[in-house]
Amino acid sequence: MGAAADSRRERASHPAARAGADSQAVERPRVLLIEDEPGIVDFVRRGLEGEGFVVEAATDGIEGERMALAGSFDAILLDLMLPRRGGLEVLESLRLAMPGAPVIILTARGEIEDRVEGLDAGAADYLVKPFSMAELVARVRAQLRVVALASASTLRAEGIEVDLLTRRVRREDRQVTLSTTEFELLVYLIRHHGQVVSREQILSSVWGYEHDPATNVVDVYVGYLRRKLASSGEPAPIFTVRAVGYRLGSSG
Numbered sequence: 001m002g003a004a005a006d007s008r009r010e011r012a013s014h015p016a017a018r019a020g021a022d023s024q025a026v027e028r029p030r031v032l033l034i035e036d037e038p039g040i041v042d043f044v045r046r047g048l049e050g051e052g053f054v055v056e057a058a059t060d061g062i063e064g065e066r067m068a069l070a071g072s073f074d075a076i077l078l079d080l081m082l083p084r085r086g087g088l089e090v091l092e093s094l095r096l097a098m099p100g101a102p103v104i105i106l107t108a109r110g111e112i113e114d115r116v117e118g119l120d121a122g123a124a125d126y127l128v129k130p131f132s133m134a135e136l137v138a139r140v141r142a143q144l145r146v147v148a149l150a151s152a153s154t155l156r157a158e159g160i161e162v163d164l165l166t167r168r169v170r171r172e173d174r175q176v177t178l179s180t181t182e183f184e185l186l187v188y189l190i191r192h193h194g195q196v197v198s199r200e201q202i203l204s205s206v207w208g209y210e211h212d213p214a215t216n217v218v219d220v221y222v223g224y225l226r227r228k229l230a231s232s233g234e235p236a237p238i239f240t241v242r243a244v245g246y247r248l249g250s251s252g
């Protein structure tokens with residue numbers, strides 16, 4: 001291991017701390033962009049660097065995979081249609097080598113199957129091209145929050161507060177009593193606040209085993225959770241994303 005690898009390890013040592021605003025001046029969040037379209041590379045690089053991120057780019061799947069595995073990045077933006085190795089293939093091998101890798105896939109408009117496939121293959125989120133800089137920055141920041149939240153004992157989002165130690169749940173100061181499964185489902189949704197999660201992702205994370213894909217158990221439990229979280233006149237902030245899955249809160 002040379003000096004470059006050492007400094008990479010050093011940068012990787014406190015990913016959660018780097019998500020905080022205070023530390024940005026010292027350690028700027030690092031984003032890897034794997035994308036072959038020069039216009040998008042320029043756009044993303046200029047935009048994210050302007051927001052204080054460090055951006056490294058690869059223009060084919062093999063180089064991108066190599067960089068993703070060698071460096072530690074706070075977020076990886078992965079195009080699906082790539083020369084030499086496709087994005088889904090890159091995603092599969094990243095998932096095996098580094099489960100929980102913060103990958104956001106970039107897909108063309110309307111390719112819903114690709115998005116679902118990407119989420120099921122382990123992507124944390126997706127962005128539909130063409131995307132705005134504001135949208136991109138919001139998704140990358142959401143990804144940094146997910147990393148920071150992974151080490152917190154109290155989770156908060158959309159007026160809902162979950163204490164992971166006492167397992168108490170409150171919404172706008174009202175206590176909410178949940179079953180064990182409902183609680184695990186809510187924790188999963190809050191940890192992915194603002195992101196779309198597929199039914200498959202929810203099934204494997206909350207129920208923890210492969211289910212008959214035709215099962216509607218996720219929809220049934222989302223229904224229970226919505227009813228319990230709804231307060232007088234105010235519906236629960238759990239949205240159905242047609243043909244994909246669910247999202248807690250808005251993604252903006």
Ligand code: CA
Nearest residue numbers: 036079081082
């Ligand atoms: Ca492409």
